Amino acid sequence: xxxxxxxxxxxxxxxxxxxxxxxxxxxxxxxxxxxxxxxxxxxxxxxxxxxxxxxxxxxxxxxxxxxxxxxxxxxxxxxxxxxxxxxxxxxxxxxxxxxxxxxxxxxxxxxxxxxxxxxxxxxxxxxxxxxxxxxxxxxxxxxxxxxxxxxxxxxxxxxxxxxxxxxxxxxxxxxxxxxxxxxxxxxxxxxxxxxxxxxxxxxxxxxxxxxxxxxxxxxxxxxxxxxxxxxxxxxxxxxxxxx
Numbered sequence: 001x002x003x004x005x006x007x008x009x010x011x012x013x014x015x016x017x018x019x020x021x022x023x024x025x026x027x028x029x030x031x032x033x034x035x036x037x038x039x040x041x042x043x044x045x046x047x048x049x050x051x052x053x054x055x056x057x058x059x060x061x062x063x064x065x066x067x068x069x070x071x072x073x074x075x076x077x078x079x080x081x082x083x084x085x086x087x088x089x090x091x092x093x094x095x096x097x098x099x100x101x102x103x104x105x106x107x108x109x110x111x112x113x114x115x116x117x118x119x120x121x122x123x124x125x126x127x128x129x130x131x132x133x134x135x136x137x138x139x140x141x142x143x144x145x146x147x148x149x150x151x152x153x154x155x156x157x158x159x160x161x162x163x164x165x166x167x168x169x170x171x172x173x174x175x176x177x178x179x180x181x182x183x184x185x186x187x188x189x190x191x192x193x194x195x196x197x198x199x200x201x202x203x204x205x206x207x208x209x210x211x212x213x214x215x216x217x218x219x220x221x222x223x224x225x226x227x228x229x230x231x232x233x234x235x236x237x238x239x240x241x242x243x
Contacts, residue, residue: 036053076209164235
């Protein structure tokens, strides 16, 4: 029933705040590492530590140049020069993201690890709708609604026999940015590790991460499209109520 209430609210109009989604335009990014991100004097993990930037804090990216690219546990990145509250140094940008961090209670999952409602709430709260939604009612009275969001992004809600599906299309982000988004929707360390353990990474022939599957009862699929956008698909079973 909560999906029905949420759907009516969206039909009235999506409201919320918008945060930076493109580092090149805004020159800011947020720390996605729960343990914080080390700010170093030079572009190397062996350089002196200046301080540790806390989770969800923002940094200002001072230059487009990226140094010493590497891959750490599936996370690809390089060292970038940033300013954090007046201290200038270098961080590994694989743990920086242009996506707004989910911090509100309605953006987080419970012990059931159902990401569907948390993700659609996050998109509704964080992005502005730029045109009227399209609503398609099928012959079986099930609904499909397409929401058009800023920066050519979309959210699609569908009622299917036996389950509810939400899809999201995000622009100007890396596939690991979106994966970190989901990890940070899990508020406790134990469940976050469980989600990490249930994750499968699929590479393309160039050994780049092309698709990520979080293999839970309510599966999450994250895929990089040919146009560079990232597509997310989530499922939630019905519990006696449909749209």
